Amino acid sequence: MGFATDAIHAGQKPDEVTGAVITPLYLTSTYAQEELGKNKGFEYGRTHNFTRAALEQNLAALEKGTFGIAYASGLAAIHALMSLVKAGDHVIVTDNVYGGTYRLFELIMSNYGLSYSWVDTTKPENILAEIRPNTRMVHIETPTNPMLSLTDIKAVSAICKEHGLLLVVDNTFMSPYFQNPLTLGADIVTHSVTKYINGHSDLIGGINITNNATIHERLRYIQNAAGGVPSPFDCWLTLRSTKTLAVRMKQHNENAQKVAQFLLTHPKIADVIYPGLPDHPQHKLAKEQMSGFGGMVSVNFKEFTDVQQFLKKLKIFTLAESLGGVESLVCHPVSMTHGSVPKEKREKFGLTEKLVRLSVGIEDAEDLINDIRQAIA
Numbered sequence: 001m002g003f004a005t006d007a008i009h010a011g012q013k014p015d016e017v018t019g020a021v022i023t024p025l026y027l028t029s030t031y032a033q034e035e036l037g038k039n040k041g042f043e044y045g046r047t048h049n050f051t052r053a054a055l056e057q058n059l060a061a062l063e064k065g066t067f068g069i070a071y072a073s074g075l076a077a078i079h080a081l082m083s084l085v086k087a088g089d090h091v092i093v094t095d096n097v098y099g100g101t102y103r104l105f106e107l108i109m110s111n112y113g114l115s116y117s118w119v120d121t122t123k124p125e126n127i128l129a130e131i132r133p134n135t136r137m138v139h140i141e142t143p144t145n146p147m148l149s150l151t152d153i154k155a156v157s158a159i160c161k162e163h164g165l166l167l168v169v170d171n172t173f174m175s176p177y178f179q180n181p182l183t184l185g186a187d188i189v190t191h192s193v194t195k196y197i198n199g200h201s202d203l204i205g206g207i208n209i210t211n212n213a214t215i216h217e218r219l220r221y222i223q224n225a226a227g228g229v230p231s232p233f234d235c236w237l238t239l240r241s242t243k244t245l246a247v248r249m250k251q252h253n254e255n256a257q258k259v260a261q262f263l264l265t266h267p268k269i270a271d272v273i274y275p276g277l278p279d280h281p282q283h284k285l286a287k288e289q290m291s292g293f294g295g296m297v298s299v300n301f302k303e304f305t306d307v308q309q310f311l312k313k314l315k316i317f318t319l320a321e322s323l324g325g326v327e328s329l330v331c332h333p334v335s336m337t338h339g340s341v342p343k344e345k346r347e348k349f350g351l352t353e354k355l356v357r358l359s360v361g362i363e364d365a366e367d368l369i370n371d372i373r374q375a376i377a
């Protein structure tokens with residue numbers, strides 16, 4: 001099936017009891033058991049929920065995967081992946097990831113015997129150079145948040161296969177509509193469902209998707225044992241959202257391209273970072289491994305004072321953390337999403353106080369450009 005068809009139908013059959021076309025919302029913490037050891041396959045809400053299972057099947061289909069395991073947040077999904085490694089193991093991570101991923105790995109999980117190497121994965125050979133006898137996993141984010149740097153998933157997958165390493169790809173920025181890492185050799189795809197997948201800025205969620213039955217079995221066990229599950233209502237809302245993922249992503253892409261083009265010509269802007277621009281250093285790779293360029297645009301201003309004015313004067317773009325919703329947001333990563341990343345570390349990959357990140361929504365592109373024009377003036 002095509003993406004839009006799967007988005008609307010995968011994991012969702014009409015209800016067997018009433019024929020309801022929309023997957024029912026099962027708000028229950030537990031299930032009646034007929035007698036000792038006899039039940040309908042549902043025992044307890046943390047372990048089983050029909051609405052959650054429908055969402056897991058739906059998102060797995062969109063990522064061309066077999067198994068989906070849902071969580072209460074994107075970070076809960078990434079945290080669960082750390083249960084696939086153990087004390088003494090080493091993980092290689094893209095140097096520029098979401099600040100919360102950095103905080104989880106470097107400031108929390110490192111207290112439990114895990115070690116991390118922060119690597120510029122835009123060059124796959126840098127990964128090769130960091131592999132140690134105890135390396136078990138490579139965790140990449142592509143495109144990265146907020147520098148929009150790309151990693152060649154196929155090339156990294158070849159390295160991981162040769163060295164017996166698990167490859168995890170955080171695909172939050174592209175959504176399954178524009179990029180499917182499992183088809184490029186990744187073992188696990190992780191998403192902050194909070195972002196494009198849900199797309200309406202009204203819930204927090206996460207998902208891990210894999211084709212590997214052994215990984216699935218372990219993650220399913222951890223999902224129940226550690227318990228970071230999403231609420232049934234959030235699963236139901238997300239199912240409602242994925243039905244329009246294809247049309248939303250097309251519009252995000254179209255609007256972001258227009259906004260990026262407009263910013264390119266502005267004298268107060270030093271550079272515009274968008275994988276869809278021919279001068280993006282990895283535009284060729286973007287065209288190869290993604291089927292679009294997404295809705296995120298980052299810009300470096302020439303002066304920080306202009307950044308402050310710009311953020312104050314925007315009217316349609318809201319100054320807020322998060323991204324991927326239908327409404328346009330603007331963020332100052334250094335003081336907001338990436339506050340936990342030390343200055344020396346972030347400046348190495350170009351993240352300074354002059355960088356502004358735009359999550360371009362699906363409003364009328366002309367209104368968005370006019371808003372930017374008045375705020376930057």
Ligand code: P1T
Nearest residue numbers: 073074075098172192194205321322337
């Ligand atoms: O917020 P949560 O659902 O827990 O997702 C964490 C996360 C994981 N991966 C990426 C690439 C992300 O961007 C995020 C969350 N990011 C933001 C809140 C932000 O504004 O960048």
